[in-house]
Amino acid sequence: MKIEKLYELFLDSSGVCTDTRKISPNCIFFALKGDNFNGNEFAQEALDKGAKKVVIDQINAHKNTGETILCSDSLKKLQQLATYHRNQLDIPILALTGSNGKTTTKELINTVLSQKFNVSATVGNLNNHIGVPLTLLAMNEHTEIGIVE
Structure with missing residues (x-):
């Protein structure tokens, strides 16, 4: 298909x-x-x-x-x-990489940005080859900013 x-x-x-x-x-x-x-x-x-x-x-x-x-x-x-879904979204995506501190940093950014925007972020530490696609697919037309760990 x-x-x-x-x-x-x-x-x-x-x-x-x-x-x-x-x-x-x-x-x-x-x-x-x-x-x-x-x-x-x-x-x-x-x-x-x-x-x-x-x-x-x-x-x-x-x-x-x-x-x-x-x-x-x-x-x-x-x-x-x-x-494909990501390419349809016209929103900024913040991508966090590195060895240490990604989850904490993501949560801090999410807390701040959520005060003004509808934010969709990685749940917990689902930051692998399965979690990233699931995070992207959870974003919808109401999402204004995405945060991917």
Whole structure:
């Protein structure tokens, strides 16, 4: 599926989810893999709990239905969607990098800027290859400034 089509589905959804324990109705579930889990195995559970679509990268993990989006790599598709979404936003994004103090600095900046602006910032320290896309995808038309750690 082309990213533009997935983006249309995203705009018509309640957002994205990567954990079936935190499914929100009408979300798009991305079946990510980790050292001790394979999200593809939870695709049907995500649909049963109210996900609108599931993005999987293993064809045998879930029978192909209208709710299934098969791709070569679910994580890369999540990252591509976040990049596409970022390019649609006409807002400043502050990106914090470094070895130490990012989370504290992000929280301080967020506290100050939130006094005047609608700010969307990384939750906690979700500052990795999964957390950054999730942070970007949580930004919406009401977001005036984004802070990404």
